Amino acid sequence: MTSQQVGIVLTIVAHEDVHLSIVKQKGDWGDAYQKKAAVVRLSRADLEKLALKDGAKVEMSTAAGSVVVTARSDATGEPGVGFMPSSLHTNRLKSYDPGSAISPGKHIEARVMPAEKGITLVAGLIVRRNRA
Amino acid sequence: MTSRTLVCTGCGCLCDDIQVETDGANLGKIENACAKGAAYLQDTFNPERRNKSSIRGQSCSSEAAVEEAARLLSKAKHRLIFGLDNSTLETQALAIELARKLGAVIDDASSFSYGPLVESIIKKELPTCSLSEVKDKADLLLYWGANPTATHPRHLSKYTYYAYADFNPAGWYPKVTLSTIDVRQTELTAMAKPAFKIKPRGDRELIAGILAESPTPTDQAKQLSELIRKSRFCAVFCGLGLVHSLGGDFTGFTRMVRMLSQSIRVAVIPMIAETNMLGFSQSLHDKSGYVNSVSFANSVSHGREFSFPEQVHHQAADCILVVGSDPFSALPQSLMSRLQGVDILCLDHFSTLTTEAADVVLPTAVPGVESGGNVVRLDGDKTALAEPIKDGYPTQEAILRQLLETVRP
Secondary structure: OOHHHHOEEEEEEEEOOHHHHHHHHOOOOOHHHHHHHOEEEEEHHHHHHOOOOOOOEEEEEOOOOEEEEEEEEEOOOOOOEEEEEOOHHHHHHOOOOOOOOOOOOOEEEEEEEEOOOOOOOHHHHOOOOOOO | OEEEEEOOOOOOOOOOOEEEEEOOOOEEEEEOOOHHHHHHHHHHOOHHHEOOOEEOOEEOOHHHHHHHHHHHHHHOOOEEEEEOOOOOHHHHHHHHHHHHHHOOEEEOHHHHOOHHHHHHHHOOOOOOOOHHHHOOOOOEEEEEOOOHHHHOOOHHHHHOHHHOOOEEOOOOEEOOEEEEEEOOOOHHHHHOOOEEEOOOOOHHHHHHHHOOOOOOOOHHHHHHHHHHHOOOEEEEEEOHHHHHHOOOOOHHHHHHHHHHOOOOEEEEEEOOOOOOHHHHHHHHHHHHOOOOOEEOOOOOEEOHHHOHHHHHHOOOOOEEEEEOOOHHHHOOHHHHHHHOOOEEEEEEOEOOHHHHHOOEEEEOOOEOOOEOOEEEOOOOOEEEOOOOOOOOOOOHHHHHHHHHHHOOO
């Protein structure tokens, strides 16, 4: 089995993004949010392992859930580490660790593999409640 | 339109030099605000971004919303009050009083972010100083796991690097050393000389190296140690990158700061993004002895089990009052999905995913624009907000006072 078939496990670091903060402040949960949030920056080495080019789609999975996002090449990135802006997409991937001192954290261990599905839409990531 | 000066409550910087033109209903020119602050101010004047009173999605009068909130809080058996990091000290004091009256749990976002660091600062286990002490005096600015260009856009220009009076005319470089410790390259690391790039969760190893507790200290630890030791006054700005890497355990970091403080001055300032998290931590500490995660059910109890995420995970609360916070956009979906069947009441000025999910929405005035009061900046400096320039919404304080008068424990 190749990396393209089984994917690779990476540490994804969620970080703040001022442009995404502004889009969120404006209450725009549509295309503008999607474009800023549904992106992971991967090292060139990891993109090569996955036989992907800049702009390809990847599926990221954890025990909590999965999302499909756009992979961007990070010229300064280290193999084994990816970066994503903190968003509803990273919230889907994060697990809550009961009892830990600081949880949820900024680090997510995720399996990343090439995807053919469409980018995960924001609408599907919003927690809806059944109000009586 | 007339020109007014405001304190921006868009982030923890609390910039007090924001000039706006307004006639009370419309916003004209904004000066000095960053992009984040400008978006915040523009939304204040945008009716589509403001909340309307509602009960289970149906519009209602503000009186009806307050009445329903009081009814739900009164009938609940386990109440939780959460948020308040963007509220004034006056609002926070009333919320703590409400929690005490109801025997409720009260918590803020510091329980899963800056809590341990803030607690160390409040208890004076870590030295700190005001941003006015930093400017022109600190000769080393060390941003650790922090990127103010993303979180506090004017931090460098108003308070630190670019605010220095002295600069090297050849290139206008301020006469201060700017250094960073981060896991990725950012706009800030590109300016830093030197920038220390570390591996995710590599902060503990770096600290051990500086403490000379690592048998094989890295070159980075040696270089950083030398950089700090040759400074006179090092201001360390701690971001969430450091907090999460250390898992909230600042024991080693505190020992490192104390060791370095024997030869130079070191001051630690948390890069809190919220308007008044430090104020909430201080207020709750004054009233209960703890900075967050407090239950008033039986006198005063404190523990991780009273943090918002633990309360949600264990479905411990049957009614949650959220004040000026948006946990539905900030916390894992697997966690927030556990809130089915819980009554959620939300006080907020802007529409958020949490107001969309709430059973009762209570619109409120924007602090600093539509209401006054006091807040505590991220460096501990108490700041009075300007007189309101706009009205039309009740203050958080007024609503909490109404609830305090009407709820039954």
